[in-house]
Amino acid sequence: MKEFFSSDLHLFHYNVIKFSGRPFLDIDEMHDELILQWNSVVSKEDTVYLLGDVSLGNPQGTRDILDRLNGKIILIRGNHEKVAMHSKVKDRFFEIKDYLYLKLIQDNIERILILSHYPFASWNRMHHGSFHLHGHTHGSYFLEKGKILDVGVDGILCKTLNVFRPLSLEEVITYMADREILTGIDHHN
Secondary structure, X not given: OOEEEEOOOOEOOOXXXXXXXXXXXXXXXXXXXXXXXXXXXXXXXXXXXXXXXXXXXXXXXXXXXXXXXXXXXXXXXXXXXXXXXXXXXXXXXXXEEOOEEEEEEEXXXXXXXXXXXXXXXXXXXXXXXXXXXXXXXXXXXXXXXXXXXXXXXXXXHHHHHOOOOOEEHHHHHHHHOOOOOOOOOOOOO
16 A cells, blocks of 8 residues: 655646646546546555645536545645535545544654645644645645645656656655755754
């Protein structure tokens, strides 16, 4: 069982292709590729933390797509969750939260991850190297320092890897390995 992280699928958002520079001809091609890439890495036993902005329309169509995605999905609410909260959709999520403080143990190392839809300037235990994973910015918000990452399908790591899929915990750990711990904006250091 593995953990994955993603954000900002924007299902049924016709303009996201243009606004975010996604290389798809239309919304159907985008949906097909998102499903294909998601299921290429996520198994039915895995957990995906989806950090908001699931869909902007069509509750039944959204449910149909979510039912085709592997894994147990934990939703961290974003600013576009009207469809995700619809009665046809919301029970597809294992849990729904606004924010999550998550402890994961990988190779006998405890890691703390702060999950939210929005990026924070300061987050819990940042001065101890906790990771802050977020969405919302579609790759437009990037700090040179700090263990912070936009895990959205339009975020920097997905762009670097040339993928539109959830990122594994291992990929996040590798990305964070060389990033400096921020201490200057938190009085706890």
